[in-house]
Amino acid sequence: MTEQDNLKVLIEQAQNGDETAFGELYEVYSNRLYAFIFSKTTHKQTAEDLLQEVLVKIWKALPNYQDKQVQFSSWLYAIANNHIKDHYRSTARRPQTTELIENIDKTSNIDLEETVNKQYVANKLVCLLDGLPDNYRQVVECRFINDLSVAETAHITQKTQLSVRVMQTRAIYKLKKLMSKEDSNLYE
Amino acid sequence: MNKRTSKNYKIFELFAEAQQSFILSNEAKAQTKQKVLRQVAITPQEQPEIKGPSSMFGTVFNNRRYLLAVCLVLIIGTVSPIAYGANLSIPGEPLYRVKQALEKTLLQSTFTDSGKSHIEAYQASERIEELYELRQQKKEQLIPQAEEAANTQYNKAVEHLTRVQDKLTEKGNTTAAEKIGKRIESLNNKAQLKGFTVKEKNGTVQGATEKAFPGNQESSEKRSEGSTDNTQQSPTQDLDPSTDNTNPSETTKAAEQTLKEVVPQELQR
Numbered sequence: 011m012t013e014q015d016n017l018k019v020l021i022e023q024a025q026n027g028d029e030t031a032f033g034e035l036y037e038v039y040s041n042r043l044y045a046f047i048f049s050k051t052t053h054k055q056t057a058e059d060l061l062q063e064v065l066v067k068i069w070k071a072l073p074n075y076q077d078k079q080v081q082f083s084s085w086l087y088a089i090a091n092n093h094i095k096d097h098y099r100s101t102a103r104r105p106q107t108t109e110l111i112e113n114i115d116k117t118s119n120i121d122l123e124e125t126v127n128k129q130y131v132a133n134k135l136v137c138l139l140d141g142l143p144d145n146y147r148q149v150v151e152c153r154f155i156n157d158l159s160v161a162e163t164a165h166i167t168q169k170t171q172l173s174v175r176v177m178q179t180r181a182i183y184k185l186k187k188l189m190s191k192e193d194s195n196l197y198e
Numbered sequence: 199m200n201k202r203t204s205k206n207y208k209i210f211e212l213f214a215e216a217q218q219s220f221i222l223s224n225e226a227k228a229q230t231k232q233k234v235l236r237q238v239a240i241t242p243q244e245q246p247e248i249k250g251p252s253s254m255f256g257t258v259f260n261n262r263r264y265l266l267a268v269c270l271v272l273i274i275g276t277v278s279p280i281a282y283g284a285n286l287s288i289p290g291e292p293l294y295r296v297k298q299a300l301e302k303t304l305l306q307s308t309f310t311d312s313g314k315s316h317i318e319a320y321q322a323s324e325r326i327e328e329l330y331e332l333r334q335q336k337k338e339q340l341i342p343q344a345e346e347a348a349n350t351q352y353n354k355a356v357e358h359l360t361r362v363q364d365k366l367t368e369k370g371n372t373t374a375a376e377k378i379g380k381r382i383e384s385l386n387n388k389a390q391l392k393g394f395t396v397k398e399k400n401g402t403v404q405g406a407t408e409k410a411f412p413g414n415q416e417s418s419e420k421r422s423e424g425s426t427d428n429t430q431q432s433p434t435q436d437l438d439p440s441t442d443n444t445n446p447s448e449t450t451k452a453a454e455q456t457l458k459e460v461v462p463q464e465l466q467r
Contacts, residue, residue: 029238036231044227045220058222058230065234066241073246135216154213155220185209 021082025072032069039083040065042156043090049155050094052136060097064090084165087158091148091166141188145169146181153178288328289340289347311365315358315378319385322348322355330392349397352389356382 017038023031043064048057068089075085135155139147145167152163153174164171222230284296301321308314325348332344359382366375389396 025243027243029235032238033231033235036234040227040230041222044222045217048220058226061222062230062233062237065230066237069234069238070241070244073243135212138212154210155217157217182209189208 017082018077021072021075021077024069025075032072036065039086042083043086046087046090046151046156047094049136049151052133060090060094064093067093080165081162083158084162087152087156087162087166138185138188142181142184146177146184149174149177150181150185288331288335289344290332290337311358312362312374312378315355315362316381318351318355318358319381322351323385323388325351326389326392326394329394333393345397348394352385352394352396355385359385 017035020031020034020038024035040061044057044061047060047064048054051057051060068086071089075082080088139150142150148167149163152158152166153160158166160171160174164174167174169177280293280296281300284293284300287293287297301317301324305314305317305321308317325344329341329344329348332340359378363375363378363382366372366378388394
């Protein structure tokens with residue numbers, strides 16, 4: 011039995027109300043969903059809370075998922091994306107990038123310097139992404155941070171695959187410009 | 199990050215590094231799983247949507263491409279029969295106004311003088327056809343108005359075509375000038391076949407051939423042989439269904455015979 015078949019069986023079982031199967035699906039997709047949510051919220055606690063809410067939403071909607079229509083991962087990301095939008099609509103605020111450094115878990119065993127460096131990189135990237143228009147930012151997040159395919163990105167952003175490719179190219183071009191601007195500011 | 203590499207490489211390096219910080223820690227993962235499973239246990243799943251026969255319409259109306267295609271089919275399906283029906287209508291019928299509007303639009307959307315003259319010739323031919331139909335159907339009330347319209351359109355078309363022909367001849371474009379001549383000829387033939395008599399603006403009556411080819415004395419003489427009054431009656435006038443109760447097929451044959459006599463040999467070729 012291939013991994014794909016195994017996933018299919020798990021999805022079917024979860025659709026029929028099997029909580030254990032849903033737990034296994036959580037193991038497979040939680041990291042990717044968290045990265046997707048975190049790239050949009052840039053706040054650890056908010057990302058975790060939203061992940062929890064999204065997963066409950068997925069559980070509720072699972073019986074309506076149809077294998078033939080769309081890939082399971084795309085369906086999950088679409089739900090997560092809509093939930094994040096609803097979250098920001100209800101709280102009426104944009105994600106805050108300044109909180110990243112504050113999110114370091116000081117109690118964990120991970121090397122503090124390494125953690126700070128990672129957070130710095132993430133913070134820098136999110137600052138750069140803030141300079142992009144919303145649709146470009148979404149494409150970049152899906153393609154390069156969450157490693158989604160063009161088809162999956164197109165499904166989440168509700169655009170055609172061609173326009174996703176075009177937006178990706180333009181976004182990279184814009185990011186390059188922003189980076190060189192940042193570099194020149196640094197050297198001045 | 200201190201490396202001075204190409205900008206593209208720097209961006210993707212940044213993405214790769216950032217991905218590392220976007221990973222959920224094992225501890226947080228386990229905690230979230232517990233919370234989720236606890237909530238899942240008390241949350242009922244939604245019932246799957248049962249799609250009935252109406253789902254087909256739902257698919258059509260939810261998909262913009264299908265909807266556009268359906269709209270196009272509906273528009274074409276509605277407009278085409280109306281346009282076709284309007285094209286066959288005669289004065290007094292409800293679709294006749296549509297026909298007039300379509301003709302007006304066609305004329306306005308043509309920019310060349312030659313093209314306009316051809317459309318005017320087509321319209322004149324249509325007016326003659328309508329007049330013939332009205333006479334066949336014996337709609338006496340509408341005939342004078344239709345006659346007036348046919349006369350006006352015929353004069354306008356012939357004048358325009360002749361003007362265009364003259365211009366083309368002056369420019370030395372004989373092929374195009376010949377085509378215009380043939381168009382006048384065919385319009386003239388139709389007028390003869392349908393028993394149409396041309397009236398000048400001053401009220402004088404003139405045969406269609408005479409009007410289109412005023413310089414052709416030979417044909418005028420030929421016509422005068424079969425006519426008692428050359429100024430009041432054209433050779434085709436005795437074929438007029440409103441004044442004559444003969445069989446239409448006989449009328450057509452007689453008109454064709456007259457046409458052979460009247461139209462110059464050159465034009466017949």
